[in-house]
Amino acid sequence: MPAASRSPEGAPLIVEGLRTPLARAGTELAGVPVHELLGAVLRGVVDRSAVEPRDLADVVVGNAAGGGGNLARLGALTAGLPERLPGITVDRQCGSGLDAIVLACRLVQAGAGAAYLAGGAESVSTAPVRGRRRPDGSVEFYRRAQHAPRDPAAAEPSDPDMGFAAETVAREGGIGRERQDDFALRSHARALRAAASGAFDGELVPVRVPGTEDWVTADNGPRPRLDARLLARFPAAFVPGGTVTAGNSCGDADGAAATLVLGPGCGPAPREGRAALAFLGAETVGVDPRRLGLGAVVAAEQLLARHGVRAAELGAIEFNEAFAGQVLACIDRLGLTGEDLDRALNTDGGALALGHAYGASGAVSVVRLLARAQGLPDGTLCLAMISSAGGIGTAALFTTVRGR
DSSP states (O other): OOOOOOOOTTOOEEEEEEEOOOEETTSTTTTSOHHHHHHHHHHHHHHHHTOOGGGOOEEEEEOSSSOOSOHHHHHHHHTTOOTTOOOEEEOBTBTHHHHHHHHHHHHHHHTSOSEEEEEEEEOTTTOOOEEEEOTTSOEEEESSOOOSOOOTTSSSOSSOOHHHHHHHHHHHTTOOHHHHHHHHHHHHHHHHHHHHHTTTGGGBOOEEOTTSSOEEOSOOOOOTTOOHHHHHTOOBSSSTTOSOBSTTBOOBEEEEEEEEEEOTTOSOOOOTTOOEEEEEEEEEEEOOGGGGGGHHHHHHHHHHHHHTOOGGGOSEEEEOOSBHHHHHHHHHHHTOOHHHHHHHBOTTOOHHHHOBOGGGHHHHHHHHHHHHHTTSOTTOEEEEEEEETTTEEEEEEEEEEOOO
16 A cells, blocks of 8 residues: 655644543542533633634544433533534544544545534543343443453453453563553653643643532642652552552543544634644554553554654654553554653653543543644644554544644
8 A cells, every 4th residue: 555645735634622631530520520521621622713613513522431322412512512513422432532533534534524523521430330131120230341252261351351451461562560660650750740831731621610619720640749669569450460550550530622623724723823733644443352452553553654654753642541561562562762752752741640531531642742733843743542442443643734
């Protein structure tokens, strides 16, 4: 297959992106329903961009753990957007938010519309309790959905929990405990530094806690007192004697993120002096569900090969940090060096510090890329990548542009 073009000419543009603060599940945003989290960022993007709501073709939203009912529609109405917008909700588990943005870009490319709001939202704190009917009519509650066929006779779980799968990927990738802990500490340190410097300020939408005068204005996941000695004390969390711990794994979080995707010549240009992200392409792939954490790197490999891009050419990478061992195994496979990591990968920290808001996390990655793009020269290649339950990976490639 010939290499795809790197030119942004005529490409869909992401011109605005905002997110709520990310709060550890059960904490500051626990009283905020998911549609209100979503409504806050949708309204924020519309107000920030000055896009005319009448110009919007639709709202595309990712969600993984909600109760159904088309969250995109409910969030759009909550945001006060026109009733004519039907909304579409995407479920690719952790990749839902990124896939929602990719879908919006492809709808623009297909000529279905010229302006879309796209992103993701998750309230782990208020996610519904799940249950299935037994033959006698009683209800059996379960912790998570099934993601792959289950074979009780298999030597290893065929539909493993995320932590068990992370252990497999770390072990097979030769990623030891110390390296995982070091990477987790890096994430917290970078997120704390970014917050202190104001790096997140321009992308955050404050959220009011219903029934109160309290506003949530900042992430609460990064831990200032975390150090290597404390991380070393965490026991293995998923496999006896393993290397994956609560300290080098992400925490569950509540939050939402949204972007404005525009076609060529449509709607408001990026605000003066601001960079936009031009969409170059994306890949979503399936991999062995037992090694689900590798989905992101397989998708990235295929995407970069199709566009003739070497991983070392990437100027900015946002990779959802579900588990330190999983991220490191993928980065090693891409052939990125320590210098590449310092320069490009999650330079303001990631989900190990900020938390993982499931269906929102992929959209958070794009919002973060857009924020980082403001300090990058035009033509910088940017990659968002995420692995999802069931053995799915999504990667999306962008380039920075100013002007239209």
